[in-house]
Amino acid sequence: MTDKPVLTVQLASPRGFCAGVDRAIQIVEKALERYGAPVFVRHEIVHNKHVVNRLEAMGAVFVKELDECPDDRPVVFSAHGVPQRVPAEAARRDMLYVDATCPLVSKVHVEAQRHHKSGQEILLIGHAGHPEVIGTMGQLPDGVMHLIETVEDAERFEPNDPDNIAFVTQTTLSVDDTADIVAALQKRFPNIAAPHKEDICYATTNRQAAVKAIGEGADLVLVVGAPNSSNSVRLVEVAERAGAKTAHLVQKAEEIDWSWLDGVERLGVSAGASAPEELVEDLLSALARRYTLHIREVRVAEENVVFKLPKEVA
Ligand code: SF4
Numbered sequence: 001m002t003d004k005p006v007l008t009v010q011l012a013s014p015r016g017f018c019a020g021v022d023r024a025i026q027i028v029e030k031a032l033e034r035y036g037a038p039v040f041v042r043h044e045i046v047h048n049k050h051v052v053n054r055l056e057a058m059g060a061v062f063v064k065e066l067d068e069c070p071d072d073r074p075v076v077f078s079a080h081g082v083p084q085r086v087p088a089e090a091a092r093r094d095m096l097y098v099d100a101t102c103p104l105v106s107k108v109h110v111e112a113q114r115h116h117k118s119g120q121e122i123l124l125i126g127h128a129g130h131p132e133v134i135g136t137m138g139q140l141p142d143g144v145m146h147l148i149e150t151v152e153d154a155e156r157f158e159p160n161d162p163d164n165i166a167f168v169t170q171t172t173l174s175v176d177d178t179a180d181i182v183a184a185l186q187k188r189f190p191n192i193a194a195p196h197k198e199d200i201c202y203a204t205t206n207r208q209a210a211v212k213a214i215g216e217g218a219d220l221v222l223v224v225g226a227p228n229s230s231n232s233v234r235l236v237e238v239a240e241r242a243g244a245k246t247a248h249l250v251q252k253a254e255e256i257d258w259s260w261l262d263g264v265e266r267l268g269v270s271a272g273a274s275a276p277e278e279l280v281e282d283l284l285s286a287l288a289r290r291y292t293l294h295i296r297e298v299r300v301a302e303e304n305v306v307f308k309l310p311k312e313v314a
Contacts, residue, residue, distance in 0.1 A: 083138020
């Protein structure tokens with residue numbers, strides 16, 4: 001007999017690693033295998049301390065800028081993408097570099113370049129200071145792209161020619177917030193050019209749909225992810241908006257404040273695109289030590305996206 005209280009857990013699916021994160025981690029692992037340690041990595045390869053610590057133990061050295069890397073060791077650029085000046089500088093120094101930019105971020109870079117070539121003024125919907133935004137803006141000369149963070153920004157923006165503007169977006173935004181910003185832009189500028197296909201990536205879209213499904217009616221939602229991971233932070237917001245009484249981001253099971261669970265009967269669990277599944281398993285094990293868990297997986301989409309590795313490590 002057990003006297004542990006019962007807790008119903010709805011597990012969001014898809015959750016956790018996306019194809020871009022999986023590829024970026026593999027690139028560092030394979031670079032270490034092929035070239036030996038140390039391999040330098042500019043910026044956290046993905047926004048997850050657990051992943052970074054594991055790669056560090058294997059011989060990866062994480063740096064903020066290229067000038068911290070010696071010329072004679074390989075350097076990997078993170079999944080978020082880098083401004084063009086970074087690979088240009090690596091080439092000038094004759095360094096071996098491997099670009100782990102997610103192909104879906106590169107797609108946005110190409111779109112922005114295409115708009116620029118055709119003479120359009122470009123708006124980037126995204127969050128100031130996020131490495132992906134810095135990387136995307138850095139595909140074009142300074143001042144060419146305008147950052148739009150909110151509906152208010154969209155309402156205030158004054159283009160040179162309202163009939164000759166285009167927008168692109170960060171890949172990890174809130175689907176709903178972005179739809180509001182796009183609607184505000186399209187209302188003011190009916191001829192604004194939009195991406196051929198959504199810039200918000202499949203992984204962000206699916207994880208938000210899944211957390212919506214588990215958030216509705218939940219007493220609490222726990223999202224495993226890092227505070228600097230844009231898509232993880234969005235999952236917490238989406239869960240609360242979907243009706244969860246409350247939602248928290250935790251990097252690992254040890255960060256759970258057990259008072260959050262007081263009175264909770266229905267718990268939702270998800271993980272951001274840079275959080276490994278073993279952290280979700282740890283969290284479920286920690287819960288299972290205190291509760292009798294009734295776990296149900298709520299699957300809203302199947303994912304089978306795999307990206308090819310770059311030739312330097314393939
Ligand atoms: S969240 Fe999307 S854009 Fe970012 S790495 Fe994953 S698949 Fe690529």
